[in-house]
Amino acid sequence: MDYIWTPWRYQYMKQVEAGKQPECIFCDAAARKDDSETLVVYRGAKVFVILNRFPYTSGHVMIVPYAHVGDLGGCDPEALSEMMKLAQRVEAAFRAAYKPEGMNLGMNLARAGGAGVVGHVHLHVLPRWFGDANFMTVVAETRVLPEDLRTTYKRLRESLARGDSGEPR
Numbered sequence: 001m002d003y004i005w006t007p008w009r010y011q012y013m014k015q016v017e018a019g020k021q022p023e024c025i026f027c028d029a030a031a032r033k034d035d036s037e038t039l040v041v042y043r044g045a046k047v048f049v050i051l052n053r054f055p056y057t058s059g060h061v062m063i064v065p066y067a068h069v070g071d072l073g074g075c076d077p078e079a080l081s082e083m084m085k086l087a088q089r090v091e092a093a094f095r096a097a098y099k100p101e102g103m104n105l106g107m108n109l110a111r112a113g114g115a116g117v118v119g120h121v122h123l124h125v126l127p128r129w130f131g132d133a134n135f136m137t138v139v140a141e142t143r144v145l146p147e148d149l150r151t152t153y154k155r156l157r158e159s160l161a162r163g164d165s166g167e168p169r
Helices: 007-017 024-030 077-097 133-141 148-163
Strands: 040-043 047-051 061-065 102-106 123-128
Touching: 024 047, 024 061, 024 123, 040 148, 047 123, 047 148, 061 077, 077 102, 077 148
Parallel strands: none
Antiparallel strands: 040 047, 047 061, 061 123, 102 123
């Protein structure tokens, strides 16, 4: 059996354990108006796009409904539709801004399903490149990200605001 080990996320887990995270980081970010501080790169009608503070790769975002629901059955169908439309826009923005060789999209529902934020559905979207998970992760317990979150925020916010084709390829 293979195990996925993510030591770079220790900082996040430590904050959660110490009670330094709001009850729901997504509800907190949605309610606040300082998008550059909360790293909300795009706000739609029913969902928003936020950078992951502890990314697996540069550009790692999450598409999140404003409504605090823990499973797909509880989601508004219009929110689910908007999530997928925004996933298309994020894909186009990634292709324009990062030129990835592939992408990962996925959801982890409930703690047993691997959710880092339990009780609030969200869709992870990550650009990927061959070799982006390299020896540094295994040997040095370090994830190498080529840009800081502020740069990622600026690039994706501008790309999503422009619409960068927005149409599936």
